[in-house]
Amino acid sequence: MIRTVRPTRRMLQVTGAGAAALLALSACSSSDGSSSAASGSSASGSGSPKLSGEVTVFAAASLKESFTTLGKEFEKAHPGTKVTFSFGGSDALAASITGGAPADVFASASPKTMKVVTDAGDASGTPATFVRNQLEIATLPGNPDKVASLKDLTGSDLKVVLCDKSVPCGAAAQKALDASRLKLTPVSYEEDVKSALNKVVLKEADAAVVYKTDVKAAGDKVEGVEFPESADAINDYPITLLRSSENTETAKAFMELVRSAEGQKVLNAAGFLNP
Amino acid sequence: MRPPSLRRGVRGGAPLPLLLPALIGLAFLVLPLVALLVRAPWRSMPELLTSTEVWQALQLSLVCATAATAVSLVIGVPLAWLLARVEFPGRGLVRALVTLPLVLPPVVGGVALLMALGRNGVVGQWLDSWFGITLPFTTTGVVIAEAFVAMPFLVISVEGTLRAADPRYEEAAATLGASRFTAFRRVTLPLIAPGIAAGAVLAWARALGEFGATITFAGNFPGRTQTMPLAVYLALQNDPAAAIALSLVLLAVSIAVLAGLRDRWMTAS
Numbered sequence: 266m267i268r269t270v271r272p273t274r275r276m277l278q279v280t281g282a283g284a285a286a287l288l289a290l291s292a293c294s295s296s297d298g299s300s301s302a303a304s305g306s307s308a309s310g311s312g313s314p315k316l317s318g319e320v321t322v323f324a325a326a327s328l329k330e331s332f333t334t335l336g337k338e339f340e341k342a343h344p345g346t347k348v349t350f351s352f353g354g355s356d357a358l359a360a361s362i363t364g365g366a367p368a369d370v371f372a373s374a375s376p377k378t379m380k381v382v383t384d385a386g387d388a389s390g391t392p393a394t395f396v397r398n399q400l401e402i403a404t405l406p407g408n409p410d411k412v413a414s415l416k417d418l419t420g421s422d423l424k425v426v427l428c429d430k431s432v433p434c435g436a437a438a439q440k441a442l443d444a445s446r447l448k449l450t451p452v453s454y455e456e457d458v459k460s461a462l463n464k465v466v467l468k469e470a471d472a473a474v475v476y477k478t479d480v481k482a483a484g485d486k487v488e489g490v491e492f493p494e495s496a497d498a499i500n501d502y503p504i505t506l507l508r509s510s511e512n513t514e515t516a517k518a519f520m521e522l523v524r525s526a527e528g529q530k531v532l533n534a535a536g537f538l539n540p
Numbered sequence: 541m542r543p544p545s546l547r548r549g550v551r552g553g554a555p556l557p558l559l560l561p562a563l564i565g566l567a568f569l570v571l572p573l574v575a576l577l578v579r580a581p582w583r584s585m586p587e588l589l590t591s592t593e594v595w596q597a598l599q600l601s602l603v604c605a606t607a608a609t610a611v612s613l614v615i616g617v618p619l620a621w622l623l624a625r626v627e628f629p630g631r632g633l634v635r636a637l638v639t640l641p642l643v644l645p646p647v648v649g650g651v652a653l654l655m656a657l658g659r660n661g662v663v664g665q666w667l668d669s670w671f672g673i674t675l676p677f678t679t680t681g682v683v684i685a686e687a688f689v690a691m692p693f694l695v696i697s698v699e700g701t702l703r704a705a706d707p708r709y710e711e712a713a714a715t716l717g718a719s720r721f722t723a724f725r726r727v728t729l730p731l732i733a734p735g736i737a738a739g740a741v742l743a744w745a746r747a748l749g750e751f752g753a754t755i756t757f758a759g760n761f762p763g764r765t766q767t768m769p770l771a772v773y774l775a776l777q778n779d780p781a782a783a784i785a786l787s788l789v790l791l792a793v794s795i796a797v798l799a800g801l802r803d804r805w806m807t808a809s
Binding site: 467 | 651654658660755759760761762765766770773774775777778779
């Protein structure tokens with residue numbers, strides 16, 4: 266009998282510890298949220314001409330590297346400011362903005378997802394295209410299968426992954442395939458561009474159709490192959506100020522940096538095209 | 541507020557400090573499901589549900605969840621027996637390892653499966669070069685991913701039942717000349733059958749709803765690896781109404797199956 270009791274007690278202890286950890290986590294995150302909200306409101310209340318306070322930028326996942334760099338530059342140029350990012354799928358970000366998430370700037374990976382926000386009346390002003398992204402084929406390092414064109418992906422017994430048609434990169438890939446009248450049967454339609462790329466990084470797939478910026482971000486783990494059909498499916502990235510912004514001056518200044526020559530340089534380095 | 545069910549309850553009724561949180565708990569679990577029903581696009585439902593992709597996904601989900609449960613039964617029940625009946629050094633550690641997939645985020649589980657059984661994985665590379673078998677992006681891959689996530693539920697449930705079962709029945713069988721395997725087959729198995737059934741139902745339900753490990757390890761291709769949860773997630777990206785409709789189908793199927801198994805499920809708990 267004792268044998269059956271002991272493990273139960275141990276289980277209870279483990280569960281208790283887990284619950285305590287969960288509580289600690291939630292407490293931590295809630296205090297985090299309140300402190301940032303407090304700093305935001307105090308900043309907007311001061312209203313000095315000098316830029317200050319916190320801006321929250323919702324940006325497409327593909328912008329992560331370049332926007333993080335730009336955020337740091339911005340904070341350095343304007344001491345007292347803080348740029349907080351939330352990176353994610355444009356669809357999900359748009360949904361949380363229309364759902365009332367407090368954000369100042371939205372930078373999306375497709376006009377379609379931006380339209381969700383403008384249609385809901387949550388944008389302030391008209392969105393402007395600040396970069397464009399082109400598709401590229403990601404192959405294994407050294408391109409062992411000698412992929413040179415989109416057509417090379419269709420016939421052979423290569424394992425190719427595409428993004429699902431419901432996400433921007435999949436829609437763009439389909440557009441490029443349709444434009445060149447090619448039929449491609451992938452082994453999988455991935456849920457977003459990063460998981461498509463990761464299938465090649467992990468060497469589970471031989472090739473994936475992803476964005477140029479993703480190929481660049483993956484470094485030497487994949488090799489990029491450009492293909493002319495990608496010109497038929499270039500994605501525009503719009504950026505806009507949001508109606509819920511409480512710190513419009515600083516938010517506008519950050520948007521100016523993104524669209525300035527300096528900002529474009531950073532974005533170009535990540536593989537983005539100028540608008 | 542006087543719930544009518546109290547009439548049949550324990551003498552003296554349920555004390556308020558227990559009743560109130562219990563009702564809140566019930567509402568917390570049921571409300572989101574009710575909301576799903578309220579907001580469901582009932583008018584376009586027939587059209588949404590007659591597409592071949594939905595039926596493909598549903599069929600695949602049922603087949604894979606059942607196969608994953610079968611796999612879990614074949615290797616999970618003996619594992620539970622080992623943990624409950626055999627004393628060996630490091631048993632606590634083994635038990636912890638077995639329950640690890642319970643706390644592991646399923647996506648991480650999927651990546652771990654890729655590392656192990658992927659084309660380039662620790663074991664997978666040999667499967668590929670010796671037998672020409674690659675598991676990612678196949679229906680077998682879906683079954684493996686689901687079994688990986690669902691089996692701990694079965695093992696824990698069966699092990700619990702085994703520990704509660706009196707080992708003296710097996711000892712008696714042994715004194716009558718039965719080998720340990722015969723005793724397991726003829727005495728232990730019938731004894732713990734309700735626990736096995738309960739564990740199997742839990743594992744099946746978990747496998748049916750599996751998303752993270754499946755999409756990571758097996759990818760997403762209609763008819764081959766796109767199960768209902770994957771179809772729901774992708775529909776959510778641009779057509780929430782369709783996603784709700786698909787979820788309701790999954791909900792209806794699992795309620796039907798769980799209700800069908802209710803008797804055995806009840807006796808087990």
